[in-house]
Amino acid sequence: MVDPAPARPDDRWLAEVAAGASRDAGDVPVELLGDYLPLLADAAITGRRPKRAELDAVETLGRRAAEQGFSAGRVVQLYLSAARRLWQDLPTVVRSRDREAVRAAAAAVLSVIDDAVATLAEGYAVARRDLVRREETLRRELVDDLLRGDSDLGALVDRAEPFGLDLARAHQVALAAAGRRLPDTDAAISALETVIFDRLGDRDVLVATKDGLLVVLAPADAARAPHGRDATPELGRLMHDQLRRLPRGRPWRVAVGRPHPGLYGIARSYEEAREALTMATRLRLDTPVVTARELLIYRVLLRDQPAIVELVHAVLSPLGQARGGAEPLLATLQAYFDTGAVATETAKRIHVSVRAVTYRLQRIKALTGYDPADPAHRFTLQAAVLGARALDWPHKPLSGSA
Structure with a gap:
C-alpha cells in the first residue's frame, strides 16, 4: 500500500480533470462520472478499493447514460479519459520518486478502473435491454392502434412522434408472410430496418410484427421507382430481397397495400395488403411480391x-x-x-x-x-x-x- 499523503487532491483539480474527459468523449455530461474520480484518487493515494455501495452508484450512472441516449462507447471513453487525465496530473504520484509506490498506485488505479468500467457497462446493458423491451411493447401497441384505425388521432400523433412518424404524410403498409415457421423476429425486424433506412433514406418507417406477419409502415413517397413507374412494388421487392437471405422462413411472400393519406389511410392500406396476401394464396400466384393494385379486380x-x-x-x-x-x-x-x-x-x-x-x-x-x-x-x-x-x-x- 502506498503511504498516505498528507493532503488529498482538491475538488477544483478533479473538476478540471472531469471537464477535460467530458470534452474527450464528445461532451458527455460530467455528472455521469459521479464519484468515480475521487475513487481513483483514493486508490492512487491510499490504495483503497471501492465499496459495494460505491460500485452500485456507478451501475446506476450506467443506467442513466443509456436512458439519456448516449452510446456505450462514448460513456466508456468518458471513464477511460478521466482515468488517463487523473493519472497524468495526479500530484502525489508525479512528485514521488519511489518506483514501488508508483507501481502500487498504478495497480490500485487499474483495479478501480476495471471494476468501475465493468459495473458501468453492466448497468448500461441492463438499461438498454429494459429500453428495448419497453420500446418493442410501445411499438407493437402503436402498430396495433394504427392498423386498427379507430384510435384517438391526437393521442396517436403524440405516441408516434418518438418513433419519427409523421402521420400527416401518406403511408402504405407492406406485409411479409413466412412460408415456414417465422424466424427470430428480432433478426428479421433488424434486417428490414437496416436495409429500408439505408435504401430509402427515410427514418419515417416503422417495422413490427402482427398476427405472425412482419409489418412495414412506410411513407408513400419513400420508395421511388425509376422512369416514373409505380413506386408501390419497390418497397415489396426491397423487403423480399432482404428476407430471402435469412436462414429461416423461406419462401417469403410480400404484399403491399396502396398508399393513402392520413391516419385512416394506414388502416386502409393494411387491409388491402392483408386481402392481397389472402388472394395471392387462393390464386396460387408464383410471384413472391404482390400489390393490392394488381389484385384490385378481385x-x-x-x-x-x-x-x-x-x-x-x-x-x-x-x-x-x-x-x-x-x-x-x-x-x-x-x-x-x-x-x-x-x-x-x-x-x-x-x-x-x-x-x-x-x-x-x-x-x-x-x-x-x-x-x-x-x-x-x-x-x-x-x-x-x-x-x-x-x-x-x-x-x-x-x-x-x-
Whole structure:
C-alpha cells in the first residue's frame, strides 16, 4: 500500500480533470462520472478499493447514460479519459520518486478502473435491454392502434412522434408472410430496418410484427421507382430481397397495400395488403411480391359475392363433368387468357402439348356453351375464371362461399 499523503487532491483539480474527459468523449455530461474520480484518487493515494455501495452508484450512472441516449462507447471513453487525465496530473504520484509506490498506485488505479468500467457497462446493458423491451411493447401497441384505425388521432400523433412518424404524410403498409415457421423476429425486424433506412433514406418507417406477419409502415413517397413507374412494388421487392437471405422462413411472400393519406389511410392500406396476401394464396400466384393494385379486380368482383357465385356456377360448373374434374380445364383457361389467347404459349405455361390445349378448349366450349376463341364469349369466361380463383373454386364449394 502506498503511504498516505498528507493532503488529498482538491475538488477544483478533479473538476478540471472531469471537464477535460467530458470534452474527450464528445461532451458527455460530467455528472455521469459521479464519484468515480475521487475513487481513483483514493486508490492512487491510499490504495483503497471501492465499496459495494460505491460500485452500485456507478451501475446506476450506467443506467442513466443509456436512458439519456448516449452510446456505450462514448460513456466508456468518458471513464477511460478521466482515468488517463487523473493519472497524468495526479500530484502525489508525479512528485514521488519511489518506483514501488508508483507501481502500487498504478495497480490500485487499474483495479478501480476495471471494476468501475465493468459495473458501468453492466448497468448500461441492463438499461438498454429494459429500453428495448419497453420500446418493442410501445411499438407493437402503436402498430396495433394504427392498423386498427379507430384510435384517438391526437393521442396517436403524440405516441408516434418518438418513433419519427409523421402521420400527416401518406403511408402504405407492406406485409411479409413466412412460408415456414417465422424466424427470430428480432433478426428479421433488424434486417428490414437496416436495409429500408439505408435504401430509402427515410427514418419515417416503422417495422413490427402482427398476427405472425412482419409489418412495414412506410411513407408513400419513400420508395421511388425509376422512369416514373409505380413506386408501390419497390418497397415489396426491397423487403423480399432482404428476407430471402435469412436462414429461416423461406419462401417469403410480400404484399403491399396502396398508399393513402392520413391516419385512416394506414388502416386502409393494411387491409388491402392483408386481402392481397389472402388472394395471392387462393390464386396460387408464383410471384413472391404482390400489390393490392394488381389484385384490385378481385376486390371489385367480390364486392357483390352472390353475383359472382352465380356467374361462376352458371358458366363454369359444367366443367365438373369433365374427366379429371374442372381444375385442369380451369387452369387451361387461365393460362390461355394470361398469354393473350395464344395456344402455343398456353401449352408452354401449363406443360402440355398444343394439341392438348386445343382439345381442352374444344371441351370447354362443348360443356359450357362458351367459346374461348370467340371475343364475344371471352369476357364472360374470363370474368368467371377470375371469380372462380377469388372464391377458390373448385377446391371450395360455391355454396360455402356465398
